Amino acid sequence: MKIFRYRDEGNVYLGALVEQGQLYQLKESNVMELVAAARQNGKTTEGYVRAALQQATPIPQSIEELHLLTPVDAPEVWAAGVTYQRSREARNYEATDGKLDSTTFYDKVYDAPRPELFMKSTAARTVGHRDQVCLRTDSTWQVPEAELGLVLDENGAIIGYTVGNDMSCRDIEGENPLYLPQAKIWKRSCSIGPFIRLAETLEDPYALSIACRIYRDGEKVVDEQANTNQLKRKFTELVDYLKKDNELFAGTVLLTGTCLVPPNQFTLNSGDIIEIEIEGIGTLVNVAVYEQELG
Ligand code: DO4
Ligand code: MG
Known part of the structure; x- marks a missing residue:
């Protein structure tokens, strides 16, 4: 499971790339927010994302078509x-x-x-x-x-x-x-x-x-x-x-x-x-x- 950030029409989103290659948009805006949400739910980050994928929106573009950003805005x-x-x-x-x-x-x-x-x-x-x-x-x-x-x-x-x-x-x-x-x-x-x-x-x-x-x-x-x-x-x-x-x-x-x-x-x-x-x-x-x- 891989996490990335991308820009689409001026907005920044967090995405997940699963093993089969599908891309999903996540509701959190950065990876640390994702980690915190997983911990609050008593899950691993992967477990939390897998559960969230059931309701997540698939991203229609391919990974090559996305405008990828640094995966984390590392301070x-x-x-x-x-x-x-x-x-x-x-x-x-x-x-x-x-x-x-x-x-x-x-x-x-x-x-x-x-x-x-x-x-x-x-x-x-x-x-x-x-x-x-x-x-x-x-x-x-x-x-x-x-x-x-x-x-x-x-x-x-x-x-x-x-x-x-x-x-x-x-x-x-x-x-x-x-x-x-x-x-x-x-x-x-x-x-x-x-x-x-x-x-x-x-x-x-x-x-x-x-x-x-x-x-x-x-x-x-x-x-x-x-x-x-x-x-x-x-x-x-x-x-x-x-x-x-x-x-x-x-x-x-x-x-x-x-x-x-x-x-x-x-x-x-x-x-x-x-x-x-x-x-x-x-x-x-x-x-x-x-x-x-x-x-
Ligand atoms: O000792 C200077 C830098 C070494 C370094 O950047 C590395 O080993 O990757
Ligand atoms: Mg070095």
Whole structure:
């Protein structure tokens, strides 16, 4: 069972996509309202939605025809870093120009009890499926980062999973780790969606294939695959650190780190189409452009 948001004639609706592919409009206006209604009725979110479907209005359009929005208006998007060996290797490469000869802070954080967690985005900077992500004008080494996203309630409970893109500037981060916020946060540097797969409907989130494909002028220029079974940490570890002495807001998304980094010589160009697919969750597609080219 997947939940999405869409716009139709100026109004925003919440929808459910069931296994057979049918789409239904739900009466709640956002996923956290849905979760609250389910809890009030003593049901799982899935159980609540299944019961509601009997009276729900089927959506006549196909999913491709709908104007999909971010599946949750996440007040904050946080991200974990160096949670996969692949990310550790890529960070070491960019920080040392490939001349690694000693232990770096990336090696240390990979093994430390405390994970790397950083603020990635706010609702206003986060875009959804088929929307445009932006490139920075002061970077020449930019990549998407394909990540599994956890959708959290205000207590840190995982209510569902989504697909995320943690757009990153490898040159800015590589120059100095203190530049991390600039390497990670700018206008439209984060995208999530198109769906939230309800947590209770996904048997094993630690065994999902993840793919990142990038198309340029109609040709596939990046095609990388990995699996969440390579994740070094458990989600509870990440969420527990995120919650420590912190206030979480309902609908926060926590990206769990990337296991896919394009080859070192690759940088995104304006017009590149980025496709991130996570098994059982969905495929998030975005076009990269510079701010002045936004359409
Ligand atoms: O260490 C910097 C960021 C790491 C990151 O974004 C990732 O591993 O996905
Ligand atoms: Mg990342």
